[in-house]
Amino acid sequence: MVDAFAYVPAIVLLPFFSFLVALGAGKYLPKGGAFGGIAATAGSFLLSIWVALTVLGGREYNETLYTWAGGEQFELTFGLLIDPLSALMLVIVTLIALLVHVFSLGYMNDEGETGLPRYYAGLGLFTASMLGFVVADNLLMAFMFFELVGLCSYLLIGFHFRQEGPPSAAKKAFLVTRFGDYFFLIGVVAVFATFGTAQFAGDGSFPVLAEQALNGEFDAWTPLGLDVGTWFTLVGLLVLGGVVGKSAQFPLHTWLPDAMEGPTPVSALIHAATMVAAGVYLVARMFGFYALTPTTLAIIAFIGGFTALFAATMGVVKEELKQVLAYSTISQYGYMMLALGAGSYVAATFHLMTHAFFKALLFLGAGSVIIAMHHNENMWDMGGLKEKMPVTYATFLAGSLALAGIFPFSGFWSKDEILYEAFIHGLNEPLLLGGWIMGLLAVPVTAFYTFRMVFLTFHGEPRSDLARDPEPVRWNVKGPLSVLGVLAVVAGFVNMVPVQKLLGVEGIDFLTQWLDNEFGGIEGVQYSAYNDLLATYAGYEAGTIAGSEGITLIVAAGLGLGLAVLGLLVAWKLYNVPEPTEHTEKLGGAKDVLYNNYYQDEYQVWLAHRTEDVAGGANVFDQGVIDGVVNGISSVSLAGGERVRRIQTGLVTHYAAMLTLGLVALIVVLGVTGGWF
């Protein structure tokens, strides 16, 4: 029998070959190497499905394949970890990568862009790196691919390098995430120092050793005399630094809106569906470790809830289509972090999946509109596009309903589950409850900005000549939109937990079963095991209203859905009119704050400038004081510069002679004092 797991390396390597082909031969190939990328991602997608089906058949894979550096203290290795979580992620990433490659034919090739080989090379390398990250079986390998993903993000954001904006945005994206990765790297090193391994799963893996250390069964190294609990919390927070950077959480979220300078398909793939998900995926991947450290979890939940609300409010005033989507992305990843902090591994993964579909859809839909509008992204120049672009409109609407969390679209199910889990656990933990409140408040704001965007773009009267006569889009744009449109509607049905609980219908919580190893997986790396850890070490327990799970469910779901509908209706009232006007004046002083993104960029720029000032000061000090002292000493010791100059302008033989003479003199002096002769 042929084993699907034997082909997992091919899933990663196929896009890597498409990178090599596009880079090396792209300019000789039709469409700048696009077909190679499409073929490679299609192949990876099919293989991923096969792998997922194999996992469904009850198998898993956790093997070291390559020793990167051997050592006696510990070995640094590469390996593959295929379980329900990574198999699901493989399918998501390869599917979206495939659709984005196809879409790029319409967005890049048909628009006459130059530098296409470089573009497709970047996409290929990105896809390969992301997939390498997904299948990583240890923290070091995950970190390495995490960084490579960052490189690809840099290269693709800066794709239009001849302009001023994209290179600057690319630099910012890499630098801000690098700041987060600094802490992540300390975390990786700390995990090695503490446990001697960085394996995610299996008997000797670091989450298992961490649990044993807390029970006193394993003697973990800790620095500076810290006790194990405190140290594990610190390690968890260090790794979280990388997560906050890549998943664009407060306060390291500022790079993502700027990253919209990249081509729109890149935004869809990297800055919405996959790379930004890497942070959340990482926490899920090592959830067995995080479940042991309640403080870290509470911080994750609070950051998540805060980011969800904070970013959503900024989305309200944006004028450009992609900017709204960028802040929305930040906000939605906040929800996933909230879910993880609340201990709900399934809800976070669920939202990661539905969001990947509907946000990729919205970005590609925005790309379709941008093609139609000849690259004008300002929503105030749009309006009335729904009749002229029915496919784009219908799919965009499906994505928007999902994003706003309207029943029964996919986003409703996942967001509802997050808020429910945050609520029931928050009843016993104030920080979590705070996260829940902020997450709940973000719901109407999300619905509002989403439909403000829909109405301004597609409804009303056209507000510019461009909008009156949009450029048509082709199959290569409509095809990917349709696939994602269907997924945005139906993806939520894989996990209808509330329905199951209320009506007692069995078997409609497929995703929960999947992630709980009902079909297969690695012992201990599963939902119920995490719940046990949470209950034992983090003291998580679910609360209820009026002692009834049913009432709690209905209250939580009703609250979420009601607020979402409220936000939608306000947007309807204000913007679904033939000639909409700006209403931002009503916000008063808050308007400036929101327009300027709470001055978050300003303080980071200020920090950068102060660092440069310090560097300048150091430079003056170095030239003046340190080098000054050196020059002072040398001018004293070389008194009689003329004589020295005469010596210094000799021939090589002169020098060799001088050197030998000096050496002999030295030996004689030493010899005499040392009594050699």
Next chain:
Amino acid sequence: MIIEALIGFTFVAALLVLLAPNEWAGRLAFALSLVPFVGSLYLWSGFEAGGNALTGGTIAFESQIEWLEIGGRSVSWFVGLDGISLPLVVLTTFLVPLAIVSAWTPIDTRQSQFYGLMLFMEANLLGVFMALDFFLWFIFWEAVLVPMYFLIGVWGGPRRKYAAIKFFVYTNAASLVMFIGFMALVFGLGDSVSSFGLPEITQALAAGELGMWFGIPPETLAMAAFLAMFFGFAVKVPVVPVHTWLPDAHVEAPTPVSVMLAGVLLKMGTYALLRFNFTMLPDQASMLAIPIAVIAVLSVIYGAMLALAQKDLKRIVAYSSVSSMGYVILGLVVFTEYGVGGATFQMVAHGLISGLMFMAVGVVYNATHTRMIDDMAGMADRMPIAVGILVAGAFAYMGLPLMAGFAGEFFIFVGAFGADAALPYAPVFTALAMFGIVIVAGYLLSAMQKTLFGPFRLETDYEVGPAPFHDIAPLGVLLAAIIVLGVAPDLFFEMIRDAALPVVEGVSVDG
């Protein structure tokens, strides 16, 4: 005999090139320089790891010929290799042909002398890494300075005289201090050693043979010797605060000379620190662990901050070397397998990466005739391949995984973080030094954004076009080597580790 053949051939090649006409000296030098490279590959293929050459391990390709006697101690031609020196030998022979090709464009006067000196320098560098007798080693060590002095002083920039003299005096003075320090050790060992062989001296020191000398107790003597040698080598590395000769030398030196200076000459300092200070006097190193770690962290952070302040592309790369060498010192002082091994690996990795960066900046300079960041923009538009490789090199410098720099830095970090047995507060020092990876990204990304991207801008009266093939080719070869070592660091790390372990085990760690 193979080592003698290697060094001897390189000297002869230097002489041949010196006598060749200027027109084809460059090509001849390149062809001849491939022979030592092939020779070093031959050494590599026949190499079997057998521990550390100084601490009693097998010495590969050992060759010892009695030469003369000084004060009852024999001086011999004594050469050989172990897992620490072989990678550096390969690095040297690999970089020289590439540096020679990179000189074809910028060096347009007195070519035969230039290339002759390059090969003369190579021969001496090989001697430094292969010599196992102190006097032999010292002669090579000093003789490296002579070609370097002329290479900067004759073919350098406007302030070449100043830079060359500063380089020469600075490092020569340091060598003197180091020499005295080492001699004090030899005197202290008295009759327990019969030669200047480094293995014998190392093993005598390890056996506690150091005695009184002129009423100085052995502990004081060892400490004084350690400090003198540390100062001598620290200048060469260089570490803060004895680093100021480096940027001047780099800025004035022509590209291929900078490649050799950053790529190999700086490693003489760290190599010697490892061989002498940390292998021979590990207890003194342990006693001074905290001050040395402070110097390491200071070099990383202060060097990076200085790089951040520069307006000249070459100065940026020059200062970043100070930063990278700080990591090496940190790796050495923690006395762990990954720390000392990583430090040695980082020497090779940094040699390749800084070589690539200097060459790439040189290629841009060939086209622009300026290195000032403010004078140019959008170079990617005109020389896409060169700029592409420069960007790749910059990411290698930033420690991008699967490139050699990450491997070296990660080994050092992972070796240092948990090493609080040898270095108190090791996690704190390591975390502070690691912040260098953020600053390096800051200055390299900013510099690239300003010079390589955006709309093209450069005031010239000629058309700026793509670089010629022979400028690009060495860049590509270096980049490939960097990636190969990043993907498979064990190519070198395995033998390095084997030679580093005895050093690590030699240190007696208190509690």
